[in-house]
Amino acid sequence: xxEISATEIKKQKxxxxxxxxxxxxxxxxxxxxxxxxxxxxxxxxxxxxxxxxVLMTLHGLGMAGILYSIAFAALWYxxxxxxxxxxxxxxxxxxxxxxxxxxxxxxATLIGKFGAGWYLLYPLPFxxxxxxxxxxxxxxxxxIILGIAWLIGIIHLVxxxxxxxxxxxxxxxxxxxxxxxVDRELPPIVLITTVSLVPGVIxxxxxxxxxxxxxLQHFEPTLAFDPLLLKNLIFFFGHTLVNITLYCxxxxxxxxxxxxxxxxxxxxxxxxxxxxxxFFFILFAYFHHLYMDFVQPLPFxxxxxxxxxxxxxxxxxxxxxxxxxxxxxxxxxWGVIPLSFLLGTAGWAIGGFSAVVDSTIAANKVLHxxxxxxxxxxxxxxxxxxxxxxxxxxxxxxxKEEQEKDKMAxxxxxxxxxxxxxxxxxxxxxxxxxxxRRYSDYGxxxxxxxxxxxxxxAQIASVFIGLLLVGLIIMYVSIIVKLSKRKIPSAxx
Amino acid sequence: MSFIIKTLIFESVFQANPIVMIQFIxxxxxxxxxxxxxxxxxxxxxxxxxxxxxxxSKEEDKTSAKHKVYKMRGRYFFGLVLxxxxxxxxxxxxxxxxxxxxTPEETVTVVAMQWMWKMGxxxxxxxxxxxxxxxxxxxxxxxxxxxxxxxxxxxxxxxIYNSKGVLVTQTQAMPQYNNILExxxxxxxxxxxxxxxxxxxxxxxxxxxxxxx
Numbered sequence: 001x002x003e004i005s006a007t008e009i010k011k012q013k014x015x016x017x018x019x020x021x022x023x024x025x026x027x028x029x030x031x032x033x034x035x036x037x038x039x040x041x042x043x044x045x046x047x048x049x050x051x052x053x054v055l056m057t058l059h060g061l062g063m064a065g066i067l068y069s070i071a072f073a074a075l076w077y078x079x080x081x082x083x084x085x086x087x088x089x090x091x092x093x094x095x096x097x098x099x100x101x102x103x104x105x106x107x108a109t110l111i112g113k114f115g116a117g118w119y120l121l122y123p124l125p126f127x128x129x130x131x132x133x134x135x136x137x138x139x140x141x142x143x144i145i146l147g148i149a150w151l152i153g154i155i156h157l158v159x160x161x162x163x164x165x166x167x168x169x170x171x172x173x174x175x176x177x178x179x180x181x182v183d184r185e186l187p188p189i190v191l192i193t194t195v196s197l198v199p200g201v202i203x204x205x206x207x208x209x210x211x212x213x214x215x216l217q218h219f220e221p222t223l224a225f226d227p228l229l230l231k232n233l234i235f236f237f238g239h240t241l242v243n244i245t246l247y248c249x250x251x252x253x254x255x256x257x258x259x260x261x262x263x264x265x266x267x268x269x270x271x272x273x274x275x276x277x278x279f280f281f282i283l284f285a286y287f288h289h290l291y292m293d294f295v296q297p298l299p300f301x302x303x304x305x306x307x308x309x310x311x312x313x314x315x316x317x318x319x320x321x322x323x324x325x326x327x328x329x330x331x332x333x334w335g336v337i338p339l340s341f342l343l344g345t346a347g348w349a350i351g352g353f354s355a356v357v358d359s360t361i362a363a364n365k366v367l368h369x370x371x372x373x374x375x376x377x378x379x380x381x382x383x384x385x386x387x388x389x390x391x392x393x394x395x396x397x398x399x400k401e402e403q404e405k406d407k408m409a410x411x412x413x414x415x416x417x418x419x420x421x422x423x424x425x426x427x428x429x430x431x432x433x434x435x436x437r438r439y440s441d442y443g444x445x446x447x448x449x450x451x452x453x454x455x456x457x458a459q460i461a462s463v464f465i466g467l468l469l470v471g472l473i474i475m476y477v478s479i480i481v482k483l484s485k486r487k488i489p490s491a492x493x
Numbered sequence: 494m495s496f497i498i499k500t501l502i503f504e505s506v507f508q509a510n511p512i513v514m515i516q517f518i519x520x521x522x523x524x525x526x527x528x529x530x531x532x533x534x535x536x537x538x539x540x541x542x543x544x545x546x547x548x549x550s551k552e553e554d555k556t557s558a559k560h561k562v563y564k565m566r567g568r569y570f571f572g573l574v575l576x577x578x579x580x581x582x583x584x585x586x587x588x589x590x591x592x593x594x595x596t597p598e599e600t601v602t603v604v605a606m607q608w609m610w611k612m613g614x615x616x617x618x619x620x621x622x623x624x625x626x627x628x629x630x631x632x633x634x635x636x637x638x639x640x641x642x643x644x645x646x647x648x649x650x651x652x653i654y655n656s657k658g659v660l661v662t663q664t665q666a667m668p669q670y671n672n673i674l675e676x677x678x679x680x681x682x683x684x685x686x687x688x689x690x691x692x693x694x695x696x697x698x699x700x701x702x703x704x705x706x
Binding site for chain 2: 049053123127226228231292298305310312325332342346363366368432441443445447449450453
């Protein structure tokens with residue numbers, strides 16, 4: 001078993017702080033882009049269609065990128081200070097490559113006005129565009145840089161873990177199935193890191209394939225690829241990236257929650273079966289993005305619904321019941337960290353349920369590309385992932401006692417959570433009223449009810465976005481004040 | 494015994510016609526159903542959260558607490574698996590794809606292009622870019638209409654809304670492919686077509702109309 005030196009821990013702390021400060025800076029800016037979009041849809045400001053789609057593209061790419069990056073960085077920190085020796089030089093290399101990719105995307109969108117949406121659905125970036133071709137090229141190259149950075153990070157982390165725990169199959173917990181007694185216990189965070197990040201490798205390879213095809217098309221415009229194949233590659237990449245972001249967060253919930261409840265949370269056979277099944281559900285669930293492509297082979301459509309439904313079994317019966325078993329009659333003191341984890345799990349459960357509803361082909365027919373879709377992924381991301389990340393940042397900045405007594409942080413958290421769910425409720429309502437997504441405004445719709453309802457819901461949403469920003473700022477003050485005053489608690493202590 | 498159980502499950506679940514079942518509850522549109530079950534799920538999750546917060550001050554031995562939770566988990570697991578199987582068996586027969594629909598009585602060609610809809614009666618043998626349909630078409634009520642949907646440039650989505658603003662059905666309009674969408678309009682009046690896949694700057698202005706008489 002590896003010994004991590006104090007110097008090494010200090011280096012890893014610096015790295016995770018660099019990531020955290022980047023997240024804390026970028027995240028509210030991206031929320032403001034969302035606010036501007038909703039204000040425009042609510043007809044309170046006039047951005048112009050071009051600026052709306054530029055902001056939509058940056059908001060989508062930025063949020064998916066920054067949330068994945070901080071989730072990965074948090075896992076890197078916990079693994080690198082507890083279980084395996086991770087090279088901080090590689091860590092910084094990944095950080096600066098990500099920064100370069102982000103800078104490229106910011107230039108391509110804000111200066112080049114690239115506005116193809118986060119998913120660059122082929123052949124949209126090349127046909128009827130309102131932005132110059134250099135912006136398309138820069139976006140593709142920036143995304144390739146991001147993909148390479150993340151791939152290097154994942155490979156380094158998983159390789160270091162495999163070396164430490166005696167092989168890749170041990171990281172998946174197969175020794176629990178092969179033997180009655182294991183030689184060395186597998187920490188749940190290691191199992192979950194593997195299950196989350198290995199599908200990530202496959203997704204980034206799929207991403208690399210479609211981005212190289214895009215690059216070829218960029219330099220040779222007469223080329224024409226199969227749009228259905230490209231759609232499969234794009235959604236496999238995008239869906240998996242977002243999905244594994246959540247699972248990365250669950251990794252540290254398993255690792256950190258027991259520190260507050262005093263109840264161990266260990267790997268056993270059930271946990272191994274559950275997370276190994278999740279590995280496959282992550283890979284096959286993306287098919288639910290293509291239900292409305294009727295030419296997609298029928299077995300893939302079935303696979304999408306079945307994998308999406310089955311993913312609810314390990315998520316709820318194992319992890320969510322695991323959270324309940326941790327907290328039930330535990331005498332836990334409701335500091336801001338366990339509270340963030342509990343409320344994040346609730347957001348995950350609600351967002352997951354509405355995702356399952358949308359993953360039902362018969363329902364998708366009338367919910368696909370309505371506001372129901374942003375409703376469910378905002379519940380999942382803003383009401384789940386972001387709360388897990390905030391919980392982790394409180395863990396970095398606050399001692400156990402401080403996080404219990406910090407009333408301001410708890411007030412900020414509750415305000416944020418209430419505002420988030422109220423904001424998301426306007427999306428759900430919009431979805432149920434068939435309001436289309438990705439509309440810069442609803443003025444072009446000739447059904448007056450749809451136009452007026454869409455605009456009204458966007459106005460209400462803007463108020464709650466303002467409120468959630470207030471909650472976020474309150475938490476920021478608490479985190480930044482504590483970070484500047486004290487040394488970070490040593491991990492694993 | 495197992496034969497009886499299998500027969501019961503087969504008769505009650507697999508042989509049940511979900512379309513007929515849904516017709517018994519005419520007010521239950523897919524959207525309403527989604528709203529009701531999602532609200533119930535959200536309320537249950539909220540209850541669990543507050544239950545955990547307000548009862549956590551009670552101290553219980555971790556083995557005993559774990560035993561209680563895991564006992565409940567066992568029941569939940571079987572309930573969930575059973576629910577998933579039943580819902581899959583019911584809903585996977587309600588697919589919008591061609592082989593799950595009836596015999597079409599009329600065919601309409603639909604070509605999407607940045608940023609308009611072109612529709613015309615019959616199956617066109619022209620290339621999508623050369624197809625000369627109109628953005629408005631008149632069709633009969635209560636007949637199975639077969640829409641052959643494609644695109645001459647980028648991805649679009651052919652979303653049909655009724656006059657009350659309810660999305661009734663949709664399919665993607667994708668270059669190089671024909672998606673077959675079959676639908677029976679059971680109400681006379683105006684239906685609106687909106688594009689539901691982001692297709693460029695005036696995406697929100699890409700509209701069309703279907704008159705049903």
